[in-house]
Amino acid sequence: xxxxxxxxxxxxxTEEILVRATLDKTFASLIAQMGRLNETPDGKPLxxxxxxxxxxxxxxxxxxDNGHLWGFVQSIKRPVLLEIWGPLFMSTxxxxxxxxxxxxxxxxxxxxxxxxxxxxxxxxxxxxxGSGWAALHARVRTAAEAVxxx
Numbered sequence: 001x002x003x004x005x006x007x008x009x010x011x012x013x014t015e016e017i018l019v020r021a022t023l024d025k026t027f028a029s030l031i032a033q034m035g036r037l038n039e040t041p042d043g044k045p046l047x048x049x050x051x052x053x054x055x056x057x058x059x060x061x062x063x064x065d066n067g068h069l070w071g072f073v074q075s076i077k078r079p080v081l082l083e084i085w086g087p088l089f090m091s092t093x094x095x096x097x098x099x100x101x102x103x104x105x106x107x108x109x110x111x112x113x114x115x116x117x118x119x120x121x122x123x124x125x126x127x128x129x130g131s132g133w134a135a136l137h138a139r140v141r142t143a144a145e146a147v148x149x150x
Contacts, residue, residue, distance in 0.1 A: 009094075009117070009118070009119065009120060009121050010116070010117070010118045010119075011116075011117055011121075012114060012115065012116045012117075013113075013114070013115040013117075013129065013133060014112070014113065014114050014115075015111075015112075015113045015133060015134065015137060016110060016111065016112055016113070017110070017111040017113065017137045017140070017141055018105070018107070018108060018109075018110055018111075018141075019108050019109045019110075019111060019140070019141045019144050019145060020107055020108040020145050021108055021109060021144035021145050022104075022108070022109065023079040023080065023102055023104050023109050024079050025144045026079070026102055026108070026109040026111065026140070026144045027078060027079035027080075027082075027102055028079075028144075029140045029141075029143040029144035030082065030100060030102075030111070030140050030144075031050060031052050031082075032143065033136060033139045033140045033143060034048060034050050034058070034136065035047075035048050035049060035050035035058075036048070036049070037139070037143070038136070039135075039139065040132075040135075041128075041131050041132050041134075041135035046060070047060075047061070048060050048061070048070070049061045050073075051073065052073065052076055052078075052082075053073060053076065054073055054074075054075065054076060055072060055073060056072065056073040056076075057069060057071075057072060057073075058070045058071045058072070058073065058084055058086070068089070069086065069087070070084075070086055070087070070088045070089060071084040071085055071086025071087065071088055071096065071098070072084065072085055072086050074097070079102060080101065080102045080103070081099075081100065081101055081102070082098075082099075082100040083097070083098065083099050083100070084096075084097070084098040085097050085098075093119050093120055094117055094118065094119030094120055094121050095117070095118055095119055096115060096116065096117045096118075097114075097115070097116045098113070098114070098115050099112075099113070099114045099115075099116075100112070100113055109144075111137070111140070113133065113137065115129075115133060117129075
């Protein structure tokens, strides 16, 4: 007997972040904060590896060839676009698409972030998902502005 379960969920998180720094500084901050400088929302180190090239991996390196794959770089166009596709932190059949679009605006850079998740997703994770991205984005903004934003 074959059972086909419908996709149980699709949802999207969006956020716009104004960074008072150049496109280049903001993009560099995004790569660093998603990678080696990544942290949990409560400030604990969560260093990740981000290979900023098409097909590059985004993963948590635990050493000794151990770790967790979070996704792959679907597309990148420095300094205006970063798109990542993959399971992220999920151990379910869900998949995610992260899209960062950076636009030069008066006074700095506007980041438009979209996270689309498709598939079964544990109810108890929902409330934490938005706060995790907001914490990352706050660190991106702070770091980019600290290096002499314009």
